[in-house]
Amino acid sequence: MTIKDVAARAGVSVGTVSRVLSGSPATSAAARERVRSAVTELGYRPDARARALRSARSNAVGLLLSDVRNPFFAEVAHGAEQAALAASYVTLLANANEDTTQQDTYLEAFLTQRVDGIIVAPQGEGSGNLRALEQARTPLVFVDRTVEDFDVPSVTADNAQGVDLAVAHLAAHGHTRIGYIGGPPSVSTGRARHDAFLAAVASHGLDEDPALIAVGDFRSASGSTAAATLLAGRRPPTAMLAADSLMAVGALGEVRRRGLRIGTDLALVSFDDIEWFKELDPPLTVVAHDARALGESAMRLLLDVIEGRPAESVVQPMRLVVRESSTGRPAD
């Protein structure tokens, strides 16, 4: 269906249809009425891609999530999307599934859809399409994670502060052997939290045993494996810190299978404040950042870039929410 079909149905010229659809005042009331009826009858829909080829904006932005099944990123997506709608932009989401190849596939898809800008929670060291995006000067913002040597504005959390809060809290409860279930070194939050953990353990005078560190991939099965490794050690930890919620749920499964009880036999603290964590028994102590606010800030930053306003990176503070999993008794 084209504008010609609308013109034929309305009995007017293609030029008249075009003027009516673009809101030009150089049309008669009768022509407007006939064109609008024809549009309705035919179900005609102007092709936004053809329009976008001529105009500058599509009013669509892309948000590439690391993992749609991670509740943290789902909340980031919700925040970003609501902020976009408030500014009359739609958000197309895609899922990298913690995989750089899939990240490349979807960055390519966003580019071919000619979105006005892209928010990425990046994985990898700056793969092909991420670099191409930066070079093409496509408006780009990083959320939660960054990539070294990329000059891209970002909204991230203060990982070093978050890790230190958790380690200081566990140290204050008498723990000297804290097991760490970390994220992958190919992701900035994986690296930052790992380095912060080493620094915090040293600064609080705790046991710097390398056997207390296990690396996962931010997905649940890897948390289970990491917890198994830590707990099978000759001198197992008395507390564990998991670098994201999915690895924490994996670790919980492993702890349960071993017949241990969180809170009394073993303390557990997790990154990311997921609604379920409050409902666990015992409820889980978390290093929390406001995922929804992270998404909202990232979207506002992207709209700043798109619309040519100054764009400054933002680092959000983290906070510790103490619950029974790390105290062995109700924290309230």
Next chain:
Amino acid sequence: MTIKDVAARAGVSVGTVSRVLSGSPATSAAARERVRSAVTELGYRPDARARALRSARSNAVGLLLSDVRNPFFAEVAHGAEQAALAASYVTLLANANEDTTQQDTYLEAFLTQRVDGIIVAPQGEGSGNLRALEQARTPLVFVDRTVEDFDVPSVTADNAQGVDLAVAHLAAHGHTRIGYIGGPPSVSTGRARHDAFLAAVASHGLDEDPALIAVGDFRSASGSTAAATLLAGRRPPTAMLAADSLMAVGALGEVRRRGLRIGTDLALVSFDDIEWFKELDPPLTVVAHDARALGESAMRLLLDVIEGRPAESVVQPMRLVVRESSTGRPAD
């Protein structure tokens, strides 16, 4: 940046660039090399929208989720997206946030992006853009939910069977007053599960007290409110069935605030088998359907429609996974 810039940089004609980019054999090795160097140096990217205006396919499909923060739909999205990638399609996701206005906004966005087809977990009674989609003969598949009077292939779960399994199980454990936390009547799964609950309560000879029914909106806060209403009644239920996982987590919070313990004071069964439910104490009994398989089936069905193959709706069976929340003792 256009094909003309590439031609100028390569020192060849626009026609040569076009032939090289389309893979035509009617080009010299030297011309191919020069064009490819120019493309790399300039970071030129052929405009897929312009290409799609000429060709039939964009190889992108849209998936409109009811709520990106609902782990059930996140798993559906993951399944659909993996099935699409296996067939060389990319999946653009969008979030209706259980809101028909937002659903309309994103259906419009998918249409203007000219995706090859759309999967929707629909809300509402068939709002404007949903009807427009059907009339425009855009390849369309419903997942999890349907809309009355829409002739659209769908992949859904056998809700009546799932509800009956849960009610029969609770009846077998001696419960006669089962509270029901239902979904909204504007959603097909909300209606189907409600009707099935009434039928199951009648067929198992249980108490048909209307005060045992509370309606939510499939989001967590509404589960909390519904549980409060049910538990504040003159004769509160001894068991509750929640029609989705988010309302179940809301209900869990309310039960905890009242100082009751799931499993011993009150049985709880939820729809949707979320990974966290296994880690709760006690673990939650669920009416499970395979969300990932639901997404995969819906995508394969959409690709059948897009590629002109026969498309048959699918109804997946549900199954009951019994855990301690409904038995008061370990089920294993």
